[in-house]
Amino acid sequence: MSRNAIAAAVADAHRREWAFVLAATARVTRDLDAAEECVQDAYVAALDAWARQGVPRNPGAWLTTAARHRALDTLRRDRTLRAKLPLLIVPEPASGPEREEGADVIADDRLRLIFTCCHPALAREAQVALTLRLVCGLSTAEIAKAFVVSEPTMAARVTRAKKKISTARIAYRVPEAAELPDRLDAVLTVIHLLYTTGHTDPHGSHLVRPDLVERAIGLGRMLHELMPDEPEVGGLLALLLITDARRATRTDANGGLQLLEHQDRSRWDRGAIAEGDILVTEALRGGRPGRFALQAAIAALHAEAPSYAATDWPQLLILYDRLLRTWPSPVVALNRAVVTSMVSGPEAALGEIGALEQDGRLDGYRYLAATKADLLRRLDRREEARQSYQDALDLTENAAERAFLAGRIAEMSLSE
Numbered sequence: 026m027s028r029n030a031i032a033a034a035v036a037d038a039h040r041r042e043w044a045f046v047l048a049a050t051a052r053v054t055r056d057l058d059a060a061e062e063c064v065q066d067a068y069v070a071a072l073d074a075w076a077r078q079g080v081p082r083n084p085g086a087w088l089t090t091a092a093r094h095r096a097l098d099t100l101r102r103d104r105t106l107r108a109k110l111p112l113l114i115v116p117e118p119a120s121g122p123e124r125e126e127g128a129d130v131i132a133d134d135r136l137r138l139i140f141t142c143c144h145p146a147l148a149r150e151a152q153v154a155l156t157l158r159l160v161c162g163l164s165t166a167e168i169a170k171a172f173v174v175s176e177p178t179m180a181a182r183v184t185r186a187k188k189k190i191s192t193a194r195i196a197y198r199v200p201e202a203a204e205l206p207d208r209l210d211a212v213l214t215v216i217h218l219l220y221t222t223g224h225t226d227p228h229g230s231h232l233v234r235p236d237l238v239e240r241a242i243g244l245g246r247m248l249h250e251l252m253p254d255e256p257e258v259g260g261l262l263a264l265l266l267i268t269d270a271r272r273a274t275r276t277d278a279n280g281g282l283q284l285l286e287h288q289d290r291s292r293w294d295r296g297a298i299a300e301g302d303i304l305v306t307e308a309l310r311g312g313r314p315g316r317f318a319l320q321a322a323i324a325a326l327h328a329e330a331p332s333y334a335a336t337d338w339p340q341l342l343i344l345y346d347r348l349l350r351t352w353p354s355p356v357v358a359l360n361r362a363v364v365t366s367m368v369s370g371p372e373a374a375l376g377e378i379g380a381l382e383q384d385g386r387l388d389g390y391r392y393l394a395a396t397k398a399d400l401l402r403r404l405d406r407r408e409e410a411r412q413s414y415q416d417a418l419d420l421t422e423n424a425a426e427r428a429f430l431a432g433r434i435a436e437m438s439l440s441e
Contacts, residue, residue, distance in 0.1 A: 042085035043162030048134035260318030263304035286333035411437035
């Protein structure tokens, strides 16, 4: 195979296998920084070994073995060093891998590592960012897009989180059952942002990254098996299932973007929607629903509508108002503005867009400019719409989204 083909195979293995390999290696090193370094070494070694031997039938198993061997070599060197420094009296670790305290609580290596990384000693955003970087293998740029911040800002957050782990000597330890609820919201956020990144790839040539989408749904299912009585866990899984039920209709035969109003609803996965509906009902039953249960209810309302025009927009507005009270996010406010346009008209929604522009937290967010452009188009303010579409295009890297925005710009130009 050519070097380019080998590099492509390693890159594909990185996308698909990183989380598995890191989780398995961390069980040996019990140190996240050391595990990450060993896994990176394994991927580098794969470039040379696979060029000589060919790509293995199971790349993930090959990488896991290489990374664990590297970790064991490192541990042996450390033990040898301690043995030669008699003034440093350090107890020898037991032979063979130690049994983590929480290993029986969380069966899956990846989910266990996500709970471990969401350590309460770290700031909440640092927990989520570090977990997405280490466990999920997302790039700093992808995480920055998910948080709607600049890449340097996100890089600094990840660096600070790693430094705090090192300076505070926060050990790799699987949390016990009693510790899981305190980490749950961060874990839910990690899985949701992982899904969101796969749902619309920030940089890709295709709209969706199926590997990330399927990984997030798989983690959501495992989390629901672990904590079936937590309403927000059921709410998150419902949100992912109902949203992903539209996957096949989000692009046309040529890969072109299809907006919700133009999608063929007969092709939506009704089995996934039905499963999600049951979970939504359970999540909303009793107590005050959280942000994931409310987002799932919104998704379910869209899914049950016979057409875009026949959607129960007033009910959606009520749900968005509840969601904003529960989770006062500017992205939620932006989505609410779209619903406002369907209830009260695009002019009313433009007022909400103006408030978000003044707020500033969505500066550089491509969907703010794209939403404004669509409202202006519906008001037949073509030159302003064309400029807003251009603003959105300048902020967009996904090829399918760029093609859609370019088409709208051309449409506005032809209409003048």
